[in-house]
Amino acid sequence: MTRWHANLLLLFAGAIWGMGFVAQASAMDSIGPYLFIALRFIVASLVILPFTILEARKYKASSKLSTDSSGTLLASDWFKFVLIGLCLFAGMATQQVGLLTTSVTNSGFLTGLYVVFTPLLGILLFRTMPNPVTWFAALLALLGIYYLSGGDLSQLVIGDILTIISASFWALQVVLIARFVGQSGRALALSQVQFTVTAFLALMVALALEPIEWGAIVSVAPQILYAGIFASGLAFTIQVIGQRYTSAPQAAIFLSAEAPFAAWFAYLWLDEKIAAIGFIGCLLILSAMLIVELVPLWQARGKR
Numbered sequence: 001m002t003r004w005h006a007n008l009l010l011l012f013a014g015a016i017w018g019m020g021f022v023a024q025a026s027a028m029d030s031i032g033p034y035l036f037i038a039l040r041f042i043v044a045s046l047v048i049l050p051f052t053i054l055e056a057r058k059y060k061a062s063s064k065l066s067t068d069s070s071g072t073l074l075a076s077d078w079f080k081f082v083l084i085g086l087c088l089f090a091g092m093a094t095q096q097v098g099l100l101t102t103s104v105t106n107s108g109f110l111t112g113l114y115v116v117f118t119p120l121l122g123i124l125l126f127r128t129m130p131n132p133v134t135w136f137a138a139l140l141a142l143l144g145i146y147y148l149s150g151g152d153l154s155q156l157v158i159g160d161i162l163t164i165i166s167a168s169f170w171a172l173q174v175v176l177i178a179r180f181v182g183q184s185g186r187a188l189a190l191s192q193v194q195f196t197v198t199a200f201l202a203l204m205v206a207l208a209l210e211p212i213e214w215g216a217i218v219s220v221a222p223q224i225l226y227a228g229i230f231a232s233g234l235a236f237t238i239q240v241i242g243q244r245y246t247s248a249p250q251a252a253i254f255l256s257a258e259a260p261f262a263a264w265f266a267y268l269w270l271d272e273k274i275a276a277i278g279f280i281g282c283l284l285i286l287s288a289m290l291i292v293e294l295v296p297l298w299q300a301r302g303k304r
Helices: 003-027 033-062 073-099 104-111 114-126 132-148 158-184 187-209 213-217 223-240 248-255 258-269 276-302
Strands: none
Touching: 003 104, 003 223, 003 248, 003 258, 003 276, 033 073, 033 187, 033 223, 033 248, 073 104, 073 158, 073 187, 104 132, 104 158, 104 258, 114 132, 114 158, 114 248, 132 248, 132 258, 132 276, 158 187, 158 223, 158 248, 187 223, 213 223, 223 248, 248 276
């Protein structure tokens, strides 16, 4: 897969997540945030399980990459996958609870802070220096998301603060995936583990803190199924696969497309309005995506 195709996959994942914001917000009219997280990731785990088994059989036969002679993942691989799962749970929990008191559009903007957090964490944790143009593109994308929110976040509510915290966990997840998925080569196994860890932890919290009513669960079944099958099972797996062929900072920028998609779907189904300045934000985000994709390509050609 080429870097161009990988980035298009990540853009597609961002679009799916954008619509997922609507499902996340509307579902909490009936059930608690942790129960929703648990149910969506139980669905996601079940959806990708057959494909994970097929992947395991393939690698058992070939005994490639970080597996031993029997094709089994090493203990270090499982540890890394669980660590990514913990980041996914932390990011989902703070984002989902944040949506109780902030708007879908604001949540999309603040979640987009991981565009800037990702290269910073890459430097702090692994001393990975991105292409200099990535910094400009990241800030341009962040500015675009800010304009998309209407350019007014002077009064932050608790939901906004929680969403900022979630952005740091999303950035850490992106950085760790970029670091670990290439080492194991097991994209579906990684997805399976992170989904299972998130579902288990969220279910434990839900059972302890939230009411469990089957009627309420049935009433939001469409949102659970969309979030589980598409926004979790499909989109997060696409993210893991796509990140095998692109850098973490570039991945973060393309995934930030979830913000304009979230604003658009919130406008269509939740009657959240997009200010005129928001359309400028969409254009800036698109420009950031093109810059981070095309400039390194032009630089590489210029060196030939």
